Amino acid sequence: MTQRGSLSVWQVVERARHPDRPYATDYIGRLCSEFVELHGDRLGGDDPALVGGLGTWRGRTVVFMGHQKGRNLAERVSRNWGMMHPEGYRKALRMARLAAKFGFPVISLVDTPGAFPGAAAEERGIASAIGTAIMEWFQIPVPVLAVVIGEGGSGGALGVAVADRVLMLENSTYSVAAPEAAASIVWRDNARKVEAAEQLQLTSRDLVAMGLIEEVVWEPEGGAHLDPDAAARALDEALWRQLQPLLELAPDDLLEQRYERFRYIDSLVSAHPQFGPKVEPRRVL
Amino acid sequence: MVDDLRLRAWVCTCGHHFRIQPQSWIELLCDAQSWAERGADLQPHDLLEWKLPKPYRETLAQAAGQGLNEALRSGTALIGGRRVVLGIFDFRFVGGTLSIVAGERLARGLEYAAGAQLPFIVITASGGARMQEGVLALMQMAKVNAAIGRLHRSGAPYISILTDPTFGGTSASLALVADINIAEPGASIGFTGARVIRQATYADLPQGFQSAEFQLAHGQVDMVVPRYELRPRLEQLLGMFAR
Numbered sequence: 001m002t003q004r005g006s007l008s009v010w011q012v013v014e015r016a017r018h019p020d021r022p023y024a025t026d027y028i029g030r031l032c033s034e035f036v037e038l039h040g041d042r043l044g045g046d047d048p049a050l051v052g053g054l055g056t057w058r059g060r061t062v063v064f065m066g067h068q069k070g071r072n073l074a075e076r077v078s079r080n081w082g083m084m085h086p087e088g089y090r091k092a093l094r095m096a097r098l099a100a101k102f103g104f105p106v107i108s109l110v111d112t113p114g115a116f117p118g119a120a121a122e123e124r125g126i127a128s129a130i131g132t133a134i135m136e137w138f139q140i141p142v143p144v145l146a147v148v149i150g151e152g153g154s155g156g157a158l159g160v161a162v163a164d165r166v167l168m169l170e171n172s173t174y175s176v177a178a179p180e181a182a183a184s185i186v187w188r189d190n191a192r193k194v195e196a197a198e199q200l201q202l203t204s205r206d207l208v209a210m211g212l213i214e215e216v217v218w219e220p221e222g223g224a225h226l227d228p229d230a231a232a233r234a235l236d237e238a239l240w241r242q243l244q245p246l247l248e249l250a251p252d253d254l255l256e257q258r259y260e261r262f263r264y265i266d267s268l269v270s271a272h273p274q275f276g277p278k279v280e281p282r283r284v285l
Numbered sequence: 286m287v288d289d290l291r292l293r294a295w296v297c298t299c300g301h302h303f304r305i306q307p308q309s310w311i312e313l314l315c316d317a318q319s320w321a322e323r324g325a326d327l328q329p330h331d332l333l334e335w336k337l338p339k340p341y342r343e344t345l346a347q348a349a350g351q352g353l354n355e356a357l358r359s360g361t362a363l364i365g366g367r368r369v370v371l372g373i374f375d376f377r378f379v380g381g382t383l384s385i386v387a388g389e390r391l392a393r394g395l396e397y398a399a400g401a402q403l404p405f406i407v408i409t410a411s412g413g414a415r416m417q418e419g420v421l422a423l424m425q426m427a428k429v430n431a432a433i434g435r436l437h438r439s440g441a442p443y444i445s446i447l448t449d450p451t452f453g454g455t456s457a458s459l460a461l462v463a464d465i466n467i468a469e470p471g472a473s474i475g476f477t478g479a480r481v482i483r484q485a486t487y488a489d490l491p492q493g494f495q496s497a498e499f500q501l502a503h504g505q506v507d508m509v510v511p512r513y514e515l516r517p518r519l520e521q522l523l524g525m526f527a528r
Contacts, residue, residue: 115457115476115477117476117477117481117482117485117486118477118482118485118486118488119482119486119488119490119494121476121477122475122476122477122482122494122495123503124503125461125503125504125505126457126476126477127456127457127460127461127475127476127505128457128461128462128505130457130458130476131426131430131456131457131458131459131460131461131462132461132462134426134427134430134457134458135430135431135433135434135437135462136434138430138431138434139434154414154423154454155414155423155426155453155454155457155458155476158423158424158426158427159457162427174420175419175420175423176414176415176416176418176419176420176422176423176454177414177416181481182416184481184484185412185416186337186338186416186417187337187338192337192338195337196416199333199335199336199337199419200333200416200419200420201333201419201420202419202420206420207420210420210421212420212421212424258431259431259435262424262427262428262431263392263428263431263432265424265427265428266385266388266389266421266424266425266428269332269421270330270332270385270389
């Protein structure tokens with residue numbers, strides 16, 4: 001079994017999905033001295049899977065958004081397990097435009113298994129909602145930070161993770177597809193999820209080694225759920241460290257660098273085809 | 286029989302549109318001898334060392350052995366005398382999946398079209414992002430849509446032709462954000478495949494769910510155009526954008 005630190009890949013997946021793991025509002029509540037939640041995409045709906053609003057963080061106003069999976073069954077149902085419908089991506093863009101108008105930075109806390117795989121989402125244009133969001137994030141002329149705090153599932157996560165800096169909490173995952181979905185695609189059997197996870201290179205260490213994210217935010221021993229306060233403090237410091245240089249940039253330079261970040265995002269691995277999984281990740285602090 | 290089909294633009298007498306390969310699209314849509322391929326030298330690598338259920342290296346070698354060169358071919362051509370940049374998916378290559386090479390060929394083509402003020406036309410046929418390239422394949426969605434945004438701001442037209450099938454990371458990135466989205470009759474187009482939706486939600490899906498006509502009814506495509514009417518329609522649109 002492939003090992004990552006002391007945990008197997010599947011143990012990391014389970015930790016990222018731990019029912020007690022802090023969700024977006026758990027961090028927003030600890031980071032912000034005040035938070036005003038905003039609702040709605042202004043087109044006909046509000047997606048409870050994505051929470052967003054204005055927060056005061058380190059003395060400045062910031063637009064926060066992030067996924068809520070729900071703590072109990074009733075809340076999970078109402079939050080749809082953190083899986084967004086098209087309205088969620090339109091809500092995210094609407095809040096990003098609000099941030100752009102006032103020059104507020106945006107912080108997106110990503111924790112979703114993926115966009116909602118259901119008929120209603122298809123009928124209301126989930127594919128174009130995600131595609132439009134990905135395209136439009138490149139035109140939001142304020143600093144944007146994204147942090148994968150749990151699951152970064154597929155295009156559903158990427159739709160709210162086009163940012164100037166992308167961070168991952170230590171025990172989070174970011175993947176082209178959930179392991180079950182990948183197994184279902186390549187084996188036609190989602191029971192092969194563990195083997196799929198081991199091949200997907202979806203842990204924070206894998207992504208930082210491939211040059212796809214800027215920083216891994218280390219979690220308290222045993223995982224963020226054991227000490228959410230300490231996890232939030234580490235996140236607070238990492239976000240501030242990453243945001244500061246972005247505040248110095250002119251909007252045009254910011255957008256140019258965001259373009260380049262994704263345009264050449266695979267240059268590290270493409271330049272070194274032997275790179276693969278064998279490189280020991282460097283601890284980024 | 287095959288010659289009959291070729292003459293009918295690979296459309297059955299019953300109306301069924303067969304899946305066709307990039308070479309056939311070029312013959313069908315482009316002026317003779319006008320195709321000039323770009324980016325053909327870009328080659329895929331097994332960056333994740335993917336082994337199961339089949340080593341990615343073998344998958345790639347087999348496809349290359351069949352004379353295929355990745356899931357997307359790009360190049361320039363003339364359509365009705367007008368120069369365009371094309372990106373054409375090849376479903377035969379690992380299900381037309383969006384990969385690093387496909388993403389790079391698209392991004393280069395889009396940047397070239399933006400710079401040269403040429404229309405960009407994509408023809409999709411894709412199951413989504415390629416699992417064997419992991420999150421690197423996912424990132425191609427952002428790479429390509431960043432470049433599409435630049436094309437839009439350059440003022441050059443972007444036309445997307447959605448063919449059977451167009452799903453997942455391909456439909457949720459480049460396929461539905463064009464100036465004009467055109468679908469082929471009967472093509473399956475969606476984000477999540479019907480099998481997965483049934484597994485996840487136990488829903489009964491109606492007849493024609495995720496068809497081109499379904500996407501037209503739900504506001505996602507501008508028109509459904511039979512294949513043998515596609516070339517005149519493209520010439521018409523390119524002419525209108527040029528005026």
